[in-house]
Amino acid sequence: MHDLKALRDNPAHFDANWARRGLDAQTPALLDIDNQLRAAMTRRMEAEAQRNAASKAIGIAKAQKNDAEANRLMAEVADAKAMIEQAGQAEAAAQAALDRIIHALPNLPDAAVPDGEDETGNVTIKTWGALPQFSFQPKDHVALGEALGGMDFEGAARMSGARFVVLRGQLARLERALGQFMLDQHTGQNGYVETNAPVLVRDHALFGTSNLPKFEEDLFKTTDGRYLIPTSEVSLTNLVREQILDDEHLPIRMTALSPCFRSEAGSAGRDTRGMIRQHQFWKVELVSITTPETSDAEHERMTTCAEGILEALKLPYRRMLLCAGDMGFAARRTYDLEVWLPGQNDGAGAYREISSCSNCGDFQARRMDARTRPKGEKATRFVHTLNGSGLAVGRTLVAVLENYQQEDGTIKVPDVLIPYMGGLTHIG
Missing domain, CATH: 1.10.287.40 (Serine-tRNA synthetase, tRNA binding domain)
Incomplete structure (x- = not known):
């Protein structure tokens, strides 16, 4: 606001x-x-x-x-x-x-945000990792998962319709392992506090994070007027709504592994194959509540924390600074992390978004009336809120399958995940 x-x-x-x-x-x-x-x-x-x-x-x-x-x-x-x-x-x-x-007008872009109308105006800030080289034609995650017998889109469609999947066996364990690994990294190494918050919220919570009123068609609403969260950013950020915090207690850093629910109303016909864009998925979210003076530095830190997951998994990626025309509604500056998926485009490969880290300034805080008070002062001011994916678990699963595929159809387990997989080194 x-x-x-x-x-x-x-x-x-x-x-x-x-x-x-x-x-x-x-x-x-x-x-x-x-x-x-x-x-x-x-x-x-x-x-x-x-x-x-x-x-x-x-x-x-x-x-x-x-x-x-x-x-x-x-x-x-x-x-x-x-x-x-x-x-x-x-x-x-x-x-x-x-x-x-x-209430329908977006946040103002930061002066450092480049001009541009859409994703073609985004700027590559850095790239990391060597792209994998295969002696065979790489497959996409759908072909790999179905051949392994662990990815079932037809079974999910029979009960729920399109944009759902059933994972079984070692692939289900791999998804669980990824989520647990991310949580352990962010809590043990990056200083975030693990938080388990509701996935059903009322409309004022979604208004606070700017999902309502503009994006109601993208939400799933229950019969009693509650909504399923599209991301745990909603639940975590609203924990400071209508609060006056002390500057010395900031930043507050929270992380959560939660299911997310999106109707994908605005993406008809896009990514209809596979797990890239689904109605229900797991995501590890990062949320920071800061003072105005520290939010830019916190944005860089948060993005680096998300990058650390990709680097630990040895997944090639690039960091993109989004242009003004491609940013989300509440953001004043956004970095997207795009992971390399070698099985996309019939094996030609493509970078796809796996995390989006945004500094929202005081835009959400005004909607939530979340304030902070400098030490020794009576006057208050609005906090700054930041959020980012650390990471989208389903898309990370896709990236692991496609980057670690072997010629015989098996999947090598990334070294950091082997303890989470009970010592298993290959899936297949």
């Missing part, structure tokens, strides 16, 4: 940055409604003051047995009450209109 005072003071700054995201000028309509809102508030407050003053004067007039004055004052009170009701309705209508617009 945006600071209305800052918007009034510098509307050109907001319009220029929304233009970088492909939006037309928004401030003329916003300021017009804001003026209507403040005018209605002024009328209501003046009418309330008039009513209160007249009400007190009625008692004095009656005590003085001045019936004419008392009657005039009662008429004045009636007129003031009518004005209060009328102005209150206008105020409510203006507030609702203002909320509809401003």
Whole structure:
């Protein structure tokens, strides 16, 4: 959510940055409604003051047995009450209109974010790892998993429809091993606190992380008005909602391994084959709550923590700085990590997103009213929130299958996962 005072003071700054995201000028309509809102508030407050003053004067007039004055004052009170009701309705209508617009407007991109309309404007920051070389034509994860008898899309479709999978045997254990390894790295090496939070939340929690109202079609809603989380970012970030934290207790770093649920309403026809884009999947999430001064450094740290998982698994990847037109709604700056999948494009290979690490600044904090107080001061300010995948477990499984495949169809287990696989070195 945006600071209305800052918007009034510098509307050109907001319009220029929304233009970088492909939006037309928004401030003329916003300021017009804001003026209507403040005018209605002024009328209501003046009418309330008039009513209160007249009400007190009625008692004095009656005590003085001045019936004419008392009657005039009662008429004045009636007129003031009518004005209060009328102005209150206008105020409510203006507030609702203002909320509809401003709640649907994305965060402003950081000055360091490159311009661009879509993914073609993203900038490669670094690449890591040598691409695997095969003496045979590499297969994609679907062909590998089905040949191993551990990946069943048809069985999942019979009970749930498209974009689901059943994993069995060693592949199911490999997915579990990946999630446990990631959690152990982030808690044991990276200083995150493992957190097990609800996967069912109410609408105000999703509003706080900017999933509502704009992206409701991407969510699964239950019959009692709750929603299944699209990512545990929602649950973890909302743990500080309506709180005033102390600066010296920040940063707060949390991680969770949770199921995630997405309708993928906006991705019809994309990635319909395999495990790349599913309605239900596991993900290890990283969330940091920081002071404004430290959020940029925390963003770099979080991204490095996610990269550490890929490097430990020896999976080649690249870090991308997203352009203004390709960033998520709540982000002011985002790094995507893209892992190399040699089985994609009929064995030609491709980089695919496996993590997205974003600094949201105070955008989500304003929606949640999450604040911090510097030591020794009375005034508060909004915290900064950050989130990232550390990593998407299903996509990491895909990457392991495709990068570690052997000519005989077996899968070599990455060295760091062997203890989690009970000493197993190959799957097949």
